Amino acid sequence: MPGLVGRSGQLGAWGATLRAFPSRSAFVEVVGEPGIGKTRLLTEFAAVATAEGRRVSWGGGSEFEQEVPFGAFLGIFDELLRDREAEADPLVTAVVSGQPVSSVAAERHRIYRAVRRLLSAAGARVLVLDDLHWADRASLELLSHLLRHPPAGPLLVVGAYRPRQCSPRLAAAIAETAPALDRVRLDVDPLSEDDVAELLGARAGGCAPRRLFLASGGNPFYLEVLRHLPDTAWTAGPAPALDGDLPAPVLAALRRELVDLPADALAVARAAAVIGDPFDPSLLPEVADLPEEAALTGLNTVTERDLVRQEEGRRSFRFRHPLVRSLVYRDSSGGWRIAAHDRARRALAARGGGPLALAPHVLRAATVGDLDAVALLRRAATDVLDTAPATAVEWLRGALSLLPPGRDPAARLEMLVMKTRALAMTGDLGRSRELLHDMLASAPRRPLGLRVALVAQCALVERVLGHYSAAAGMLTAELAEPDLAGTRAHATRPTAPPDAAVPTKAEVPSEAAVPSEAAVPSEAAVPSEAAVPTNAADATAPSDTAEAAEAADPTLSHPLRLELATVAALRGRFEQSRALVAALGDHANRVVVTAAHAVLAVGGAHTGAIHQARRSVERAAAGVDAMSDRELSGVLDAVGQLGWAETLLEQHAAATRHLERGLALSRRFGQNHVVTYFLLGRCFAANALGELATAVELAGDAAESAQLIASRPMTAMAHALRASAELWLSGPEGAAPWAERAVAATDRHTWWWDAAGGALSRVRLAQGRLAEARDLLADVLSRPAGCMRPTWLALRAEIALAAGDLPLARRSAAEAVDEATALELAGQRGGALVAAARVHLADGRLDLAEDAARRAEEDQHAVGQPLPRARALVTAAEIALAAGDAAAAAEHTRRAKAIARERGATGLRPPVLDLERRLGARLPRPSEPDPAGGAGVLGALTGRERQIAQLLAAGLSNKEIAERLVIAPRTVETHVTRVLRKLAVRSRAGVARLLPDSDPV
Ligand SMILES: Nc1ncnc2c1ncn2[C@@H]1O[C@H](COP(=O)(O)OP(=O)(O)OP(=O)(O)O)[C@@H](O)[C@H]1O
Ligand SMILES: [Mg+2]
Secondary structure, three states, X not given: OOOXXXXXXXXXXXXXXXXXXXXXXXXXXXXXXXXXXXXXXXXXXXXXXXXXOOEEEEXXXXXXXXXXXXXXXXXXXXXXXXXXXXHOOHHHHHHHHOOOHHHHOOOHHHHHHXXXXXXXXXXXXXXXXXXXXXXXXXXXXXXXXXXXOOOOOOXXXXXXXXXXXXXXXXXXXXXXXXXXXXXXXXXXXXXXXXXXXXXXXXXXXXXXXXXXXXXXXXXXXXXXXXXXXXXXXXXXXXXXXXXXXXXXXXHHHHHHHHHOOOHHHHHHHHHHHHHOOOEOXXXXXXXXXXXXXXXXXXXXXXXHOOOEEEOOOOOOEEEOOHHHHHHHHHHOOHHHHHHHXXXXXXXXXXXXXXXXXXXHHHHHHOOOOOHHXXXXXXXXXXHHOOOOHHHHHXXXXXXXXXXXXXXXXXXXXXXXXXXXXXXXXXXXXXXXXXXXHHHHHHOOOOOHXXXXXXXXXXXXXXXXXXXXXXXXXXXXXXXXXXXXXXXXXHOOOOOOOOOOXXXXXXXXXXXXXOOOHHHOOHHHHOOOHHHOOOOHHHHXXXXXXXXXXXXXXXXXXXXXXXXXXXXXXXXXXXXXXXXXXXXXXXXXXXXXXXXXXXXXXHHHHHHOOHHHHHHHHHHHHHHXXXXXXXXXXXXXXXXXXXXXXXXXXXOHHHHHHHHXXXXXXXXXXXXXXXXXXXXXXXXXXXXXXXXXXXXXHHHHHHHHHHHHOOOHHHHHHHHHHHHHHHHXXXXXXXXXXXXXHHHHHOOOOOHHHHHHHHHHHHHHHHHOOHHHHHHHHHHHHOOOXXXXXXXXXXXXXXXXXXXXXXXXXXXXXXXXXXXXXXXXXXXXXXXXXHHHHHHHHHHOOHHHHXXXXXXXXXXXXXXXXXXXXXXXXXXXXXXXXXXXXXXXXXXXXXXXXXXXXXXXXXXXXXXXXXXXHXXXXXXXXXXXXOOOOOOXXXXXXXXXXXXXXXXXXXXOOHHHHHHHHOOOHHHHHHXXXXXXXXXXXXXXXXXXXXXXXXXXX
């Protein structure tokens, strides 16, 4: 490669970044127009890094392969895996080898996490990502993940792109780079006239360099092309290159290189452009349609002419420059190109290439009516649906366009439904919704089952988008259609419109309503593509008898009624929801009945219809527990609703069990679209159970998966839950950023906002920012809060107390206790009683205060919420102190402290320390030896944390600690984070400074 000229500024910046590495991780952007010298600079960067002993891995996008999932990272994965084969994660291995990843149950964020782990384990490494403007969507999501959550170890990523082709997604990924990474932007400008002269070397000094400089505008790629032309061919100034469009003289010069080629060599060049960049030369004879020898001679010629170059140390070749490939590809005739892609497909298939390898060629070669191509693209789309849904959308689009109109309507519908799902998974619910409406507009009413599945799916997307009235409107209209209205024939009462008022008790389904299992296939309850008939005959006009039978089937409309019940519950119209479920009648099968009760359970909990919620939870739980995994996979939505209802009813253990099962099934059956909901519910339960590390981890997972489907409300909920965990873990300052993000992520006056606003209000109270706390809570309480109301009322009491407004505090606390008692929610009542106890304390009514605190602790103990219990104990201790009972105060404090320690709840330290200080000399010596032994700085740590702190101070890595203590590296990470936080130091070195004499224990 000719020497590099100029670029001293960029090289200086790179040198500085390398020197700071590995103690500082960084992301370096190399930005410039086509041909300006980005790749050349990356090559130089890589050489410098290698010379300094750094390992460098290359990857990058490619112009005509933009739908290859993880294309930009494949080279890097390959190397990482080669180095650490034994520890390869099955997810990453599957991605690299092009296996269908859905079979290994992949959510995208789990793949990204696996890559991050791989990078952490790989040690200090430089990742070079060229041509990011061409990177596929999956690669960009992964890049975004790595930049937002850099691996634990050092990481240096350098990425190049053309600014005018930078996609909004790439720009967003870069903009969100975490502060932990130094961000360096290096613009690559045209070379100066001196640089050009230097590059031209021998010809410097004459008039040529000046004219060439002017003609190329300092663009080295243009310069290289133009310098081989006679002077007369140059024009005075270059037209600016826009997005890869070359200026006319450069284009002319390049074309001349091609025109001069012998025919076989030109065919080889064109075949190479079709195969890929880099390309495997063994495919050339077939794709160029030449005898082997001619192809070889052709390859020699194009290599000699420097159109292509062999990759160093490899069999594969690359074009001299992507701009050359682009031109060669575009200059071949359309017909020839199609035939060549088809030959490439056949050649790859003969070598055992799977759908993933063939799909890009099929997409470009197949003609309408090629049913094999349709089948292949459909297979490939299915394989990547979960890991690269954007690619699945492309391939399905291709498959659909190849299916002749009127041919195989069932297959068409199935693919359309799959496409709506893929779109939803990319976060493009809007397009998914549009497509569904289009399908509905043109779909025949028969077969009715299919129509119902489509309407239900469409309503579900509207619901997820928060368009409740649109969803309700379309469902109601559909149910009023004569053929579906007729399906209510078997209802046990005169039918009323779905908006009917309160049902009588008898209408609520009872045990007797459990119907025979055969009534409806379980899939029908939650429509998915499985509900679409796969047999073409089913999709064409059914016979009269079939039609008659269909119209008579009373269960056909159940999916719509169930969906309408769900929407009604979400709109707070619980009675309507109940009426709809009741109207399912005696013929609903047990899967539908179970799903219906899950809706009533969560709807009842949200609206405060707690007794109905309890009954329905019981029914739904029994139904779910009795169902096989396969049956359940048709109604996973319902499992999520059941789990949420259970946690709202403070049945955290049952909730955890159901949500875990739902999560496992959604992974196993590839229903990633429901995963976020499960993760959130599970996180809520973990918080309540005081499993703080788990809660933090789940909140992180939930936020990632919510972001990938672009769901703002679920992102908000994830952050709100994180804030709650952080409030215990690290106090208000640690929690505030999360709660703020939660509030910013969603719209006011929605159920999701209430969770976020409530969390931030609590954080503001802890920060002493009382006016903000009050205003946020007022917003939350301005809407019906359902079963969460006692919690918010108790919070209002505490805010009022802090603000000195005793009358409001008294009123709110009493209301909170009364409402929680009426709802029979012991956990919430415990929280309300703490508020009440504090109010009594402020009133000087110590007997009442003491009683309230004691009952609060009992309540929390009963529902298994350890941290609220510790808070009740802190309150009890304060009251005992005020009453002059130091021994009782000391005992309460000791127990609160033990819980806080066990749970790593540093957030409880300030009140505990305050109590200890106030107890002062009066505090009797603890009856049992304190495990922390008052050991100076280590006093705040648990036994395990102390052990880990000492190993850290002794200089062991996380991995070594994990090995030493025989625990998972992940667990070590969690402990280390906690140790750093508790010791209030930022790094391992800080721990060592605190514990200078640590020996590895
Ligand atoms: N500073 C330089 N000194 C010497 N040669 C250079 C320099 N910069 C670029 N070149 C040469 O110019 C040509 C174009 O550069 P390069 O391929 O790096 O452009 P690029 O910015 O990566 O373009 P694209 O956006 O199309 O990928 C290459 O042949 C490269 O070797
Ligand atoms: Mg380049």
